[in-house]
Amino acid sequence: IMDRYFRRYQLENLLDSEGHVSGILRMFEREPGLGLVFPPMMHIGYQITGRGWVKYRAAAVALTRRLGIAVPLDTVSPNAPFGGMWFARPEALALLARWTWSYRDYNSSRAVDLGRLQERLVTAAAGELGFHARTVLTAEHAEISHTALEFKVDQMFSTTTGYPVDQITLLQRAGHTGRGGFVGLSRMYLRLNHPHLSRVVLPVMALAERVWYLGSHITAIGRAGERALTSRRSER
Known part of the structure; x- marks a missing residue:
């Protein structure tokens, strides 16, 4: 069930309809500094909220130094396209694209999954070049997400003043x-x-x-x- 919802969340929020995609493309036309558009962090059925870096933060710091990225990294969870799907202006990906990556870098036996590390750094890499990011949801997914998020926040704050x-x-x-x-x-x-x-x-x-x-x-x-x-x- 969660795998199906995950696919729906990624695909529908980016490619729901011709009008939806046109709206996203118009955002890029209106905002020359817009580098990336992707769905917000998924918080239903996955333990990402509050621990979005997982084991990748130290590796992210090391990679930003290699790539010359000075944009400060988020402390708790990165503003990132978890799931690896996004719309991007090609120029915004220049820092990641100009580096020579090999298939060996993505070897599954490595302690850190490079693909997941890169998706957590894509907004920082774009930010280093002066581009910003936006998130996008369909009306249906916004309703689902907000209702679930409201319940979680209500429960978590019920024991504090x-x-x-x-x-x-x-x-x-x-x-x-x-x-x-x-x-x-x-x-x-x-x-x-x-x-x-x-x-x-x-x-x-x-x-x-x-x-x-x-x-x-x-x-x-x-x-x-x-x-x-x-x-x-x-x-x-």
């Missing part, structure tokens, strides 16, 4: 919730109430968590090996 700017500031100060267990809530408490102490304690906690995770992983591998060995012996 103040105006949205106050609520967002509070959540950012508290930091990552983790899985919402004792450790995650302890980290949030320290960040909110003892920020100076948190700078000392939290790195130690993070190191302890990594050691515990590594130990658990090694133990799990050992147990799996023991089970496999026992199974072979029983077969004999």
Whole structure:
């Protein structure tokens, strides 16, 4: 179902009808500085909102340096065409297009998927050349998106007080919730109430968590090996 909705979201918001496409092309005619048009970040059925960079931010910083892009990158999620579909003015893609990419660069065995990295940087690359981006939705998808987004925001802000700017500031100060267990809530408490102490304690906690995770992983591998060995012996 989600794959079907994802395809609909990309195709219909860009190619819904002849009139819809004509409207997008007229935007490029009216705005000489318009470089890209694409659907907004998809937030229904996918965990993109709040973590749009995923594992790509460090690689994005490195690639912007290689390409000479000085446009500041978004902190939480990039303004990007997630899904890799967009309308673009050719000149806006010059920074990415002039670089010599090879098929080997897109090898699936790499730790970072270059295609997904590029789609997260396409607006920054266009911005470096003075172009801006716009997002586009059909009326139907705008209704679906806004209703779902309104519900999510209403639920998330139901446990905090103040105006949205106050609520967002509070959540950012508290930091990552983790899985919402004792450790995650302890980290949030320290960040909110003892920020100076948190700078000392939290790195130690993070190191302890990594050691515990590594130990658990090694133990799990050992147990799996023991089970496999026992199974072979029983077969004999």
